[in-house]
Amino acid sequence: MALRARTGLRLALVCHHRKTPAALERALSRTDHQPADADAVLSYGEAASESEDSPPAALSRRWINLPALTTLQSIDDSDRCSCRAPTASERGFTPPALTPLAESQIARRLHATTAHPHLAAELATACFTAASMTQLDTARVTDAALDASTLMLHDRRNTRQGCMTHSVPDWARPLLRAAMFTHFLTTGSRSDRLFTDLLGSTGLPRLTDFAEQCKLRPPQPPRPKRRKNTRQKSPPPTVWPLSNAHHSTPWYIAEEDMRGCPQPGRVPRRGVGDQALRVPVRDPWRSLETAAHEASR
Template sequence: MSRKIIYPAASPVTVLLDPADDAAVTRAALAAHNPSAGRVTVHPTPAASARALALDILAALGKPTELPGDWGTQGPPVFNIVGAWILALPITRLTVLRAHLLDEKIWSALLALRLRTGVHLVAVCHTRRPPAVVRTALRDIDHHTVSTDHHVGDLLAKAPTVPPPRRGAQGRWITVPALAYLDSHQDFPDCHCTPPQARRPNVPERAYGIDQLAHRLATRTACPQLVGALATAVFTGAPLTQLYAVRAGDLDAGATTLTLHDRYRTRRPGFVTDCGIFTVPPWARPFLLAAANLVHLSPRGDDSLFSTGLPRVLMSLTDFAEHCRLRPPQPAPAWPRPRTRRKKRAGPPTIQWYNGIDALSCKYVSYEQWLRSAGGESPPA
């Protein structure tokens, strides 16, 4: 691999004793939950396994607990996915309630997560003293024990209020011109040039556009590859085959720039032209960082940034875009519209994706020609 992950220094584990099992302590711990401020509080599922706790942490991070397709069984371990998001967001403190009920396997997974991410682990035990399983797990781990009977500093401090994202357009389709070439069928062989700086393509400029788009990407899947690839397509206009050719080394350490190669020097007016170095917008950096972190936490023998290395275990990127209700510019409907006596009930719209090939003649057609033949308008340059 071209880049090796460096685990951050882990803070000592804090064991917070709450012998009275005070409801106010639990409410305070939950009120301290704020992923945008780097603090996450998890209330584990009763009798949870290590996998169930990992899914609980994903839910606390605002991610769906249902992993797409067969990726949940054939993909990387769930705790690796959790670690990738914790490093990317980043999360600095992880508070786990009812920690005295966790078994040895769960404690082993939690401590491994702490070691890989450097997160400050706060284990809330509703007992007078740490139970035997906790003492055994922390025997060789730097830790300290505090009690709610004394001052616990800012462990239970209330999280600052964060205004919720605008959701007025949550159910609407957002037309993203940069997705026009996403489903284009074209190969992108390896290229090792030093590309010049490239300009950004058109993205939604309406008031809800970018914020709502980023919110949908962050909350519709827990798979870093899917969300990272679609986010990259939004700010680069790259097609699917080019995204799958991106390597982890093409993303710099801070996820501020991403290099895309196009050895064929394909001309797509208004979008990617030749090879280029793109500036990653701030809203997309956590998604790309999570994808890169998962590559390093789960080595698969290659450093492909957006490919899982396992065939047919993820939904297609166009299906995920439709799941997020994102679409490319659509051809205009047929005109005049046929008149019918009975109005049909409107169902989910059929999204048309441009693939660069005329299905009848099997010849390459430009996106402008495809839109023009369907009665649509060309995308803005």
Template structure:
């Protein structure tokens, strides 16, 4: 959808920004002024989704990982509507990557032009794709929406300076190996396994900290360790195909039965988008369903270990009392 706002009406811009609510399936991107960098646009999108940029671990000028991760984070909640302001200023390469993102994710793309007609670059980019045109008054308004696009409620800023101590992380370190297997595992409940559930306020804080990282495999790995109370060696048995499509369950393997046997663990709501995002990263980058879920298919270098990542987020096992 190409949306025309020739008067660059501030009310239309405010309406577009007010619609931004990724958890409800809507995202709005306001591209960085005076740049035609496709990498900058990918970072703008990741920023809009609440991720920390610039990305670490990849070549500084390579936009491919950023666009792949942006696609994965769009698919995870999922986001179904993406509004991009000032689309008439985007370069041909940026528009190409944006339209490729639309093709990979199926997101409904709204390109807002603050002029009476598309730019020549935009018109050329759209020659191979179907699109509709609309006036900003009809699209960028909080009135008459069905359903209404209510702005997000304001939330108090989360305190990220305090340490969060989680007993489930005491089982994290392990040097055992447990190859994946073809099994029909029982659920954790059937095995009588009930890792301690996080209190709501703690789960909210943990989710807030994990959601800031742009690397889904790191966030998902730590989330799984927290909610499943298992070792890294058992977490490393998880493959993409072991995650339920909706992210509600993950199977871990233990064919030698040295710990608790192959088990399907439930995934709480707050952790589901994180695991879905890392699965989508694999599917977008390689198409492989048998690869290790918590490995990075994009080949990042120099990223922290799981324990270092947890320390960086000030999340740790309970500490011994000082005498």
């Protein structure tokens, strides 16, 4: 009831008794509601979702190669920051774009794969910001606008071009708002890390493992051609590179290991997300003079 009051979502409450319990009647007397036959409501919802929203089965099983996830792995660290960061465009940073098809598929898979708001919101943020896990860890509840239209990610040491404010696309805003209101309803704190579990869950996957469950991954190394009359091998495991593509000084990470994966500016051959890469992407690397000037400020 509190979540409905805070977010305005449409809530369906199913009562598994022939008669509504007195306690439930008292709770509903203070809330606008409309009784309905459960069988009729649920069957209508399933029919509508299957006819209008369900993607083709083959499309839902395909991997989506997202250049934004190439820079997800990181070994750098970042201290807590409370600045008011400039926008990504003011920083001269443009993350890899997504096509409407890729956006709808990502949103659908996040909604279908997990019921944990912080997991869905964190992976969604990585997809539209190209942020590393280190940067995602810096986001606090107060760094997101109340309507989830913007989100600040911090980089106090200017390792990855400094702190910046990202615009949140429409498809990702409900996921960020769910993560925010989980904090408001659970602890009431606005200074907690946004992408943390507050519900005491166990056995949650790492972010890269969760991405693979959603069939989202960075562009992979080219696969060798299969010889004729040879048995088809099982798909290789997903490769997660260590890239310094979005660092202000690319040589900052001496341990960069692409493991055969292309850098974000290159166009891979396959995947639903490939179409998004055909939009020219500005080179994110900056000169030493620009980095030194911003560091001095």
